[in-house]
Amino acid sequence: MSLICIILIRYSLHKFLHALFALFMPCFMPYALFILKQRFPLKDDLMKWVRDISMANNFVLVTTKSDSGAKGRKEYVILGCEKHGAYIPYREPDLVEGTSTQKTGCPFRLKGRRTKDDKGWWLKVMDGRHIHLAAESLVGHNYAGRLNSEAKEDVINQAKTWVPPRKMLASLKEKDPSNLTTIQQIYGVCKRFRQSVRGSLTEIQYLLKKLDGEKYVHFERNEPGSEVIRDIFWAYPNAVKLFNTFPYVVIMDCTYKTSKYKLPLLEIVGLTSTDKTYSIAFCYIGSETTEDYIWALECMKSLISDQSRLPRVIVTDRDLALLSAASQSLPTTTHLLCLWHINKCVLAKCKEYVGTDDFAQEVMDKWAELVDAPTVPEFEAHWIELFNMCKHKHKLKFATYCSTTWLVHKQKFAKAWTNHVMHFGTTTSNRAEGAHASLKLMLRNSKGDLATSWDASHSLTTNRHTEIVASFERSMNKIDHLFKTPFYTNIRGFVSIKCLKLIDAELTRMRASGGRCD
Template sequence: MDNKVPYSLPGMTESFLFHESQLIEVGLNNAQPEEVPPPAFVPPCISIDVSHLFTTDQIFPTRDDLINWVHGIAIENGYVVLITKSDSGGNGSRKAYVMLGCEKHGKYVPYRDPDLVEGTRTQKTECPFRLKGRPMKNGIDRDWRLKVMEGTHNHEPARSLIGHNFVGRLNSEEKEQVEKMSKSWVPPRKMLLTLKENNPLNLTTISQIYGACKRLRKSLRGSLTEMQHLLKKLDGDKYVHFERHEPGSEVIRDVFWAHPNAIKLFNTFPYVVIMDCTYKTNKYKIPLLEIVGLTSTDKTYSIAFCYIVNEGTDDYVWALECMKSLLADQAMLPKVIVTDRDLALLSAAKQSLPNTSHLLCLWHINKCVLAKCKLYVGTDDFAELVMGKWGEVVDAATVEEFEVQWMQLFNMCKDKYSNFTSYCSTTWLVHKEKFAKAWTNHVMHFGTTTSNRAEGAHASLKKMLRDCKGDLATSWDASHSLTCNQHTEILASFERSIHRIDHIFMFPFYTNIRGFVSNKCLQLIDDEHIRMKSYGGCDCLLRETHGLPCGCELAGHRSTTLLSINSICY
């Protein structure tokens, strides 16, 4: 058999032709050459003698004094020395000693699994530096002496010790400060700034602050599981809480909790409830349902929170039933509930609160309609005209006006943009009684036609959480702090309404109600009174939506009485 290459190029002689064995040698055939591992890293040969720095006849009272002295000298010269080995001496049966070495002592041992090598690093250089401390009297922890066993380093001193974990460790006092700041929800970056302001020589890094906070949370939990730790916290702060288990098991599926002060507020102001789920509050990606209400001083308060694994109808029904159980008088159920267009929540509210008016968030509706308008109609002047007409549809004061405005919008778009009108009619107009003012203006919703209060509560909660990597108990800690802050501010608003009256309400017209109703109610009445005197005419909107005297009731009266104000506004 001829082993020569079966082809040749112009000008190629036989001496240029390769045989198969030669091709294998130069790697021109299909066989892959065997990989040659890269040579091991060999550090440069350096020897820096620092024996004179640690050679001393000083006698140290205790072991800790000796160690602190060595650490101080080493840090001043750009080295980090730590304990490599020690023995307390037991009951006197052994000799007590402490061996100190460079942080680069020892030899790196590679992983057995080569896949784990990527992304790892080492600081080991087999540095021979060693010091040994021993007490002068065996068995007695006092009068320690230091001996230099090997005084040379095989590496240069560090230019900066920032980033060396050992010198950046927190001392006991700093750990207490971090613990207090962590409980007050101080961000780690501000914790680090505070530590460096208190100690300009502090070498701690932000990663060490995060590690300290993580160890603190873990120490508080102890041997408990996350769910056990959460339930322990709920019981410790006297929360009312309910749990739902997986069918046929002891695994907790959903958790509902409410603060005692929030329950008192809910029993006082149960008339309007806003419900909305928020996400990215925990590392398990479990949705957190937040239920909020509002007070007579126009303050938002969190009624309850609920971890709800599945956002199904039965899950929402369970949450609503838990919420209803918080009321001492079941006759005082919420009059209005505001949500977004969650079909499961709509169905659940219809089952649990059949006599409650259900409103849809107008802000979310307008946002969705605007997005579809940009998609189907465009962004030109005609699109702005379409959105303006949609606003007139929503703001129509009567049912007849609503129908007229809708027909005008329908006729504007039916030729070219029928997709837009089809979307509006099939998605939103089937729920027109829940957001159009022709119907909602006859519901006492106290000005709450959007879920913005719930969205604001979500924002406050996430501002405390800072990230979505915490456990369930961390989310509870944030909700607990948020509820306590809300309660403090609400109590302050009550006191201000009683003891601090604005000068515009010092007229005789408000004598009978001043100090008995909130400043927010007084402001609404004053605005209505001014409007009535300036423009005349009354649509009784304030009476129907807020339970306060409207313009026609205020006209011709020299003062306002409590009898004309709905008791829920007090």
Template sequence: MLGCEKHGKYVPYRDPDLVEGTRTQKTECPFRLKGRPMKNGIDRDWRLKVMEGTHNHEPARSLLGHNFVGRLNSEEKEQVEKMSKSWVPPRKMLLTLKENNPLNLNTISQIYGACKRLRKSLRGSLTEMQHLLKKLDGGKYVHFERHEPGSEVIRDVFWAHPNAIKLFNTFPYVVIMDCTYKTNKYKIPLLEIVGLTSTDKTYSIAFCYIVNEGTDDYVWALECMKSLLADQAMLPKVIVTDRDLALLSAAKQSLPNTSHLLCLWHINKCVLAKCKLYVGTDDFAELVMGKWGEVVDAATVEEFEVQWMQLFNMCKDKYNNFTSYCSTTWLVHKEKFAKAWTNHVMHFGTTTSNRAEGAHASLKKMLRDCKGDLATSWDASHSLTCNRHTEILASFERSIHRIDHIFMCPFYTNIRGFVSNKCLQLLDAEHIRMKSYGRCDCLLRETQGLPCGCELAGYERIPYEAIHPFWKRLSWEHVPEPVADTISNHICGMNHGDMQPEVEALTHYFSSLDTGEQSMVRRKLQAIYCPESSSLCTPEVQIRSKRTLKANERKPPKVKAIGSLTRDPSGFEHVDREIKEAKKASQPPKKKKRVKKSDTSYFMGHFPSFFHPYIHTVQNVEDDGNCGYRVIAALLGLPSGEEGWSCVREALIDELERHRGLYDEMWSKHVVNALHSRLTLTPGHPATEDKWMQLPEMGYLVATRF
């Protein structure tokens, strides 16, 4: 039986009363065809019978938008699947399909539906957490999970790519940590831990979803990060974060011997915002911020104290709030950002968290919206991590086999091709600076681990031994595979590949439990070797509902779209916005420039220059619909009041009536009728042609041009 797509009647499959926002194409169209197979020798033919050959609706003007004809065929489904795995946006998928087949009738909604069905088919019957754990296990990720006490709701998830672990063991010197938001529908913050390579490339060490940004959560994430190191003696030397008090406390507990730096960019922005708020935006505020820059850039502790006292004395009389904010909020952490202390830390040029912020931006470009689940976030981070590893490997090869011409001199012979190009660039810049100024502050040696200007001055060729090992590492292949429980293995003296002692201890422990406890242990072991059987579940989605405002309640400010990845404004951005709005409110409204009637130059500009010598006076008449009569009245010197323009109008009509026979009867009739209606002629009217009339009694010419 073949029928029209509009055949039948819509039947709701959920709530029959819920009809708002739903649509149907069913019109109970009676069109029917009946086909019956018919044996005819070897071939099998069909006999078609028209049961009803009429429709109860107009034929479709176009097949676009009809779901049946716009279905994806098998080849198109395969293309959409490949492009979806490559994170191609749906709009570009549709363009690609239409370029390959000009007769394609797909729409963007069908592409979205195909992508949704693909994701659902990949997950199958697994839950979101089971699907995520299966992906982590399939990608050979090192991952850890924690759940809420007394429940199976996930609390924290930590994962690290196997190649990222190798990079971390190769370059463990500097670690940057920062949280980003709006990456998933559960609104769980994502902690991203990044590092840098000898070629000045950023790599992601690990990702961690933490439900609560508390000290305990950060301590757990840092302990997981430490377990990735094969040698626990190679802990990070520097960690860079923003001023998160919980993170500061966690770093002090987990990494007590690591230098902790605060992001200098965020500090300067916050101080600038408070300066605008307490001091103002005048020249004195700029002087205050300049002095703050001198405080931060002070080379020694003594100079730092002197510069701070000068700034304090500048503001102590009128701006105590500003100096109190600086001293209580930032100067208590002065060792973490002021150059008098950070210049003695080997941070390899990393004093801000900008690398982590850039990693957040790259991840959000891949995500496209914040309505996905944790598995979607993992897909994006996995693709991004693989791309970064490819670029890092390429940068290693470029440093080995591609050398800039300026480094082909004998001065770099011993290190050329054995250190990164970034190292050579830093050395060359220091060498040039030393030749220009002749003074060395030894910063390059203390902060970068490279020969400073005074050392370079004594070399004919830079020795290989003078370079820090960080700059010599151009591969990660020599790093041994890390083990998750490295600390306990070192303590017990066990071989990393031998699991027999643990198996025996687990068997003994399992036999001592009762039936219920054995079932719990069995489920935990099964979740390790078979992650798709895990009983962990995701938290509930926080739904933002609309509600009616109360009588005394103000309307909330306009918020961003639900799926927006744009971060919320920072504190200093709120201050900038408030200051801008206050300035706008204090300024008087701009008045439109009104043209004065005596402004001759304004009207003279509308006439050609060769007319100017013949123009004696300019008068701007009132534009009330009678301006044409007022112009003639002003030209004749008649009174400018109400009687002036009416006299002109009546005299003109009388003159035309007396000379009616001199002109074409039809033309004059239209002119007189038009004058009676204030000369409101329309284009195409017989009277709209260019006509000139000489009125000898009054001595002037009248022209009509429309």
């Protein structure tokens, strides 16, 4: 029995010593790792060797002190654990909630110094103790994930072309699977790059410098009695040329959450003969008032060299300030309201006042017939039917909403009136919405400044212009097999492929109706 007790005691003691060794050995192991008589030809060789050894054992070393050897002093470098020293508050002595530190006063120190004959470097262990265990992983340790010069240059080049940081990180991991860089470090490199490009210029100074450098047409408006810029309007030079060539239809819409200042960004877009959307101009406005919109519209009008060729159609949503501004600034231009937004609003009110049953679907079908009515008498007949349907079911609130909110603007969206306007099928502001989506995809977040949003809009506009020029070339140099018939001989290569398709659709419709054209 006593023999069994002795065995159990020895076994337990062995396990205890083994656990104790496993716990404290990592703390003293570095001392033995760095004791050597080896010389290093260069300081960089010494630094690389030391850091490779420490990282292989899951410790991170950083430079705590160094001297370049100026004025006859001996050149040296002292390396310490990343947890060396103690946290010293920068301004406020009280700790701020959410802040933290990794400093624990770790005493580990290595010193690298030139040899007496100045032909190399030697290493001395000043203190080989770590008062903490080795890290389980070096992921998340700032120095371990530091970018070298080659990787940093690669990230900067990608930042110039608006590659998202997550894709930059994926690219680094693909090139080097052992890379420990985190997404926060990628963001830091991009931020420092943008700051270095701007230099000592303020945000607005940098923006104006870029606008002048790229030969943009731009206008600014100051706060009354102040030199503070309140509104800024800019247009890409090639977009101005397109606007003078294709001024027929203009779509305007505001988007939000594009910068940290929360200013509305008014984007004005048009369409080309090849059915491509191009951005005419961008404008940051202080507020969405009639006066602000009038200023933006006057800036847009000044882009057209021949004032007799102002836009024939302008498409917007139901912004009353914009409606008023357009009637004052563009009195001869037909103003259409976005039919998609109208139908969306009407459907929401139908669900609120009528319900979601089969009768509600019948009401919406009747609304669609009302909007699509080709003539004014048919429009009025459908409206009477819709009103009676709602009156019969005691749903007058819905009919009142349609009448007071939308039918007062019926000439701006009902086909009985809009079919008499050459709008090239543009009855919604979807093109502007698509342009907003493309811009926000490049911006990635709404925390940037005005200069950042300009950079994104400039890249987006230049890319669009390249695609538009390519569409012009395709129309002139490519011949669709459908249009090789003699009927198209005189216009092939002189009008766009989109136009030829529209003509062919009309030709097919005419032949289907017995050769008669209505």
